[in-house]
Amino acid sequence: MxxxxxxxxxxxxxxxxxxxxxxxxxxxxxxxxxxxxxxxxxxxxxxxxxxxxxxxxxxxxxxxxxxxxxxxxxxxxxxxxxxxxxxxxxxxxxxxxxxxxxxxxxxxxxxxxxxxxxxxxxxxxxxxxxxxxxxxxxxxxxxxxxxxxxxxxxxxxxxxxVMPKVYEKAPDDEKAFKKRIADDFLQVKLLDGKKAKVEADEEFDITSAEFTGTGVSQVEFLIDELGAREFTLTASPGSKITAANKQGSPFYNGLNFTWEADPTADASKARLAIGVK
Known part of the structure; x- marks a missing residue:
């Protein structure tokens, strides 16, 4: 092996x-x-x-x-x-x-x-x-x-x-760093259709009701350090995503997502879609 x-x-x-x-x-x-x-x-x-x-x-x-x-x-x-x-x-x-x-x-x-x-x-x-x-x-x-x-x-x-922790060593020029992460964002879509979005330098708790509710159907994030790519995680009907982060920390310091099928759904049909562009 x-x-x-x-x-x-x-x-x-x-x-x-x-x-x-x-x-x-x-x-x-x-x-x-x-x-x-x-x-x-x-x-x-x-x-x-x-x-x-x-x-x-x-x-x-x-x-x-x-x-x-x-x-x-x-x-x-x-x-x-x-x-x-x-x-x-x-x-x-x-x-x-x-x-x-x-x-x-x-x-x-x-x-x-x-x-x-x-x-x-x-x-x-x-x-x-x-x-x-x-x-x-x-x-x-x-x-x-x-x-x-x-x-x-x-x-x-x-x-x-597991989204990795990036920007381990921020540049000495804080203004330049702020400019670099200006387009970074994290957005979630809850199962009830509501959306919540946070910019890169904002401190937040993704486990709060605003960001999780009863569960998340979609997560989108873009981080310049990850090639400025836009990542999307989408839960199919009959499944959901939950998330956790270090409370009070910017999302680029790392996030954990968990996908699970609803116990009452047909797990053989439930999927998590991974998209990157």
Missing amino acids: KSKTLKASVMAGLVGLSFVTAANAQLEGIEEAKSGWNSFYFAGYKMKGADVGFDTDGKVDIIPIGKNRERMTTNYFIPLKYEIRDVAADGKVTVKKIDVDSLTSESKPTAKPDKILVKGKTEEGDTTFELYYEVARGNVLVGGRIVEKGALANPKFAITI
């Missing part, structure tokens, strides 16, 4: 492909020399503003394309993780590790996306699950569901997205 430490030094994209007859024993890496993807990734998809890589450990890297039209370095990656969470009676949530060696797919490693279905189980409790990936209209759609709960008490499926 390949090292994730080595994976952090490469870039790639995420992809889907129509199913073939025999499932792989373990997810393999792309071996196409001219594909532009490293073999640590099972699939790869290139957008205008980012490459999205699904790696052989069942994780996703959103890799921004910089202003020079080249992939940015690993500290600017936006990681996305499929998570199996066991929820105890007291509400305590424990994330269970995915058994990487159990991951199988009837799709082959590819850089020509369509649809991908990956099956696997947890290391503890033998909870089985499905991971979904599709490409539609230039967006990457991800999702998943619990198939069999196994020995876990109350397993739930979720996807987490």
